[in-house]
Amino acid sequence: MLKNLKIGTKFNLILMLVFLVSIFVTGLALSRVLEQRAQNEVTSQALILIKTMNSVRSYTQNRINGLLAPRLATEPAFIPETVPAFSATEVFEYLRKNPEYENFLYKEATLNPTNLRDKADNFEAKLVEQFRQNPKTPEISGFRDFPDGQVFYIARPLAVTQQSCLQCHSTPDQAPKSLLATYGTENGFGWKLNDIIAAQIISVPSEDVFANANRTWKLIMGLLVAIFAIVVLLINYLIKKTVIQRIRKIEKIAQQVSTGDMSADFAEQSHDEIGGLAAAFNRMKASLEIAMNLLNQQNH
Template structure:
């Protein structure tokens, strides 16, 4: 009933607005998912580059630094942590974080039983390691997790014992360097085996950064869509008034004039579309009406 009381222009605009609002909501939801996925991919791409960099640091440490420093592990009174690839990678990453693009990134080699308890995996990280152990085909995990400081987006990869040289410090306490036992004790970081997955290499970034990137892109795109819609509505309204509403109003005025006896009025036919066909039909009806009235007047 409400629509029936509206004029053609407002009725058309209302229906068009309803269609647009529905499409706008559906598009917004779809775009939100797409843009969030894109933001994740951008962060993941950066994270993977950093992981490759940290792996290069690890490889350099085990290949170049360990052979130079290993002889001192049994003679020095304290352990030299720079011989440990995980330590070197973590320290290098702390320096990387001093640059703006990576200041919000965090790196950890979350280990189930580490020598240095700084690398101890929490329950969430331990679950990741367990997933890597249960499925050797899983090479990467990512997602969101909640921390006391807020939600973060993480990327994790498995770390396994790939070199025999690692077992010098991690097989049994009696084979470990004396400086290691003196510094860290004989309780942690032992009974590792070759090719065992012992840790998860994680890089995380505050989720707000990921979500903000998606929100900013979404707001920009939806604003453009809204502007385009308003422009389209303005053009359609102009064309509707010019091509439909104005001719119909003219015909309504002519019909009213004819009904008052002004038979000289003509329904203007300015186009060959449906509006033009309607005007032609009205003119034929007026002519027929005029002939009928003339015949009726002659009889009287």
């Protein structure tokens, strides 16, 4: 079938094949690069925020707790600012009042929390169990669907690393009276040293980031398709002008010569391969003309 096609058609088929393969490979590679870039962007945002919250926790533990802890035994109500988890959560809620961060989430999801605000849901409880089953796992990340859209999360284990934490979380009789007065005796007890009791989770909205990456991909691919199309059309025009039309002209003259019209001339000004072919045809025509003249002379 290909043997019956004209040179121009064959060349166009090759160009289209190269065009399609190039677009496919380029699109696939570009998609992966942009997707990885979007992934890195949301991961970077999450890591910055989780490091910030850890700084708040450390400041509360090392500075605020020492100042306020003595008052826990005398105050009628518990002072939650002494708890690193409370301080980090409150600071993050202030951050969420900014419109650009309103869909970001921070939670120290706990299986048995003192403050029920920190109670882990089913998804978060599974993360805590994963950390408990694999204590050496430093971090778990992935995507989670919320009503407002998909988010990227990073979760890290939180363990009881200081003996002082057990003052409020071992047994009710060891806890400050102000804590019992505020939160009761049912929740947040039975913790043990070095036990993983929670997962620190930061959630970053990812749909907009990936949507921007998708729009960028479409824009770049559109430009590439347009550029490839222009290049194909330009090459096709040049091939037609510099090769196909000149070969057709030589073919037409050759047909005239084959019917005995020796006045036809393979006129070709260029010195390229096609010009050389035309010169060779002219020499062949001259040789043929001489041979025919000699043959006529012998016949007479």
